[in-house]
Amino acid sequence: MSTETYEKWYRQDRLPHIYCTGCGNGTVMNCTIKAVDAMGWEIDDTIFISGIGCSSRAPGYITTDSLHTTHGRALAFATGVKMANPDLHVVVFTGDGDLSAIGGNHFIHACRRNIDMTVICMNNMIYGMTGGQGSPCTPVGKISTTTPYGATEPVFDLAELAVAAGANYAARWTSYHVAELIKAIGAGLETPGLSFIEAMVQCPTAYGRRNKLRQVGEQVEYMRSHAMLLAKKARLEEQGKEIPEDMFTVGEFVRRYRPAMGVPK
Amino acid sequence: MRLVIDERRCKGCNLCTTVCPYHIFQEGRNLNERGIIVPVLDRPERCTNCRLRHLYGRQLCGACQLICPDQAIFWEEEDPYATKKVVIEY
Numbered sequence: 574m575s576t577e578t579y580e581k582w583y584r585q586d587r588l589p590h591i592y593c594t595g596c597g598n599g600t601v602m603n604c605t606i607k608a609v610d611a612m613g614w615e616i617d618d619t620i621f622i623s624g625i626g627c628s629s630r631a632p633g634y635i636t637t638d639s640l641h642t643t644h645g646r647a648l649a650f651a652t653g654v655k656m657a658n659p660d661l662h663v664v665v666f667t668g669d670g671d672l673s674a675i676g677g678n679h680f681i682h683a684c685r686r687n688i689d690m691t692v693i694c695m696n697n698m699i700y701g702m703t704g705g706q707g708s709p710c711t712p713v714g715k716i717s718t719t720t721p722y723g724a725t726e727p728v729f730d731l732a733e734l735a736v737a738a739g740a741n742y743a744a745r746w747t748s749y750h751v752a753e754l755i756k757a758i759g760a761g762l763e764t765p766g767l768s769f770i771e772a773m774v775q776c777p778t779a780y781g782r783r784n785k786l787r788q789v790g791e792q793v794e795y796m797r798s799h800a801m802l803l804a805k806k807a808r809l810e811e812q813g814k815e816i817p818e819d820m821f822t823v824g825e826f827v828r829r830y831r832p833a834m835g836v837p838k
Numbered sequence: 839m840r841l842v843i844d845e846r847r848c849k850g851c852n853l854c855t856t857v858c859p860y861h862i863f864q865e866g867r868n869l870n871e872r873g874i875i876v877p878v879l880d881r882p883e884r885c886t887n888c889r890l891r892h893l894y895g896r897q898l899c900g901a902c903q904l905i906c907p908d909q910a911i912f913w914e915e916e917d918p919y920a921t922k923k924v925v926i927e928y
């Protein structure tokens with residue numbers, strides 16, 4: 574596979590994109606395109622759907638047909654697309670605010686129905702586009718414009734939520750772990766039923782700037798050093814050791830084959 | 839193959855300087871015409887993909903291209919008999 578083939582997936586007239594310098598969303602876009610290209614899907618039978626937010630601008634830079642829908646409703650539109658034409662390959666780009674706050678209900682019901690699509694959530698732990706308000710994924714103690722003394726609410730673990738709600742595949746990686754992320758997205762694209770891939774991304778503008786991670790490299794390094802493999806967590810629990818509070822888990826949470834909706838016959 | 843940074847796309851985030859095992863990307867010093875400090879390449883012919891791509895017939899390494907959020911890194915085919923301009927100091 575040559576590198577030049579990826580260029581056909583990007584809309585040359587739209588690049589460079591609008592994302593801030595060093596924003597991780599671009600990396601997730603690269604990984605998704607690479608995984609989709611490796612599946613051998615064509616531009617005409619793939620569709621990218623998104624809601625509102627920084628992450629949701631991604632389909633606008635991709636050559637395929639796309640839907641840029643209302644806030645939080647990407648999954649509702651995607652359900653419609655998949656039910657109307659099950660032969661299409663549906664990929665949803667969404668962000669943590671879009672998916673877990675405003676579209677929370679759509680998310681759990683899409684997982685429950687197990688509709689055959691791949692949902693890629695770029696979790697930057699904040700509402701980036703609207704100016705850095707706290708989202709359900711802002712870690713405890715972190716500063717945002719709506720939590721100036723530090724967030725106090727417990728956070729949503731989106732991958733665990735997807736497992737509990739019934740998705741067939743759930744994984745979490747970060748924008749630093751590009752090779753693993755591509756593998757996870759590829760596995761998600763292959764699995765029938767709803768596949769959920771959460772990609773933690775750096776947001777130097779809205780999140781890093783307020784949380785002492787102003788440089789892009791610092792935030793990527795933070796994600797690298799604070800990611801803990803699921804296997805390691807299980808091992809620590811088994812040994813009865815304490816798990817540091819600020820670590821988050823990465824890895825494949827579930828892969829199963831529950832009956833799915835919208836799988837082409 | 840030759841490693842190239844597309845100056846029209848690069849936003850100077852320097853993420854590429856953190857991933858390359860050969861440290862081919864080095865932080866730049868000078869602004870380009872878009873007002874961005876693009877990383878400079880330190881002996882790019884050392885890149886695994888530049889050297890061995892044709893031998894293996896597939897993409898190798900490519901970590902820099904994947905992590906670049908702005909799709910600015912790519913490889914160009916080199917013409918083996920191209921005339922090169924060499925500046926001789928004397």
Ligand code: SF4
Nearest residue numbers: 592593596627701776
């Ligand atoms: S605000 Fe954050 S998430 Fe949005 S483009 Fe900028 S860096 Fe990326």
Ligand code: SF4
Nearest residue numbers: 858885886899900902
């Ligand atoms: S492909 Fe690998 S070796 Fe080559 S420049 Fe990129 S990171 Fe370095």
Ligand code: SF4
Nearest residue numbers: 848849851852854906
């Ligand atoms: S990662 Fe890409 S955008 Fe960032 S400095 Fe390197 S070439 Fe430029």
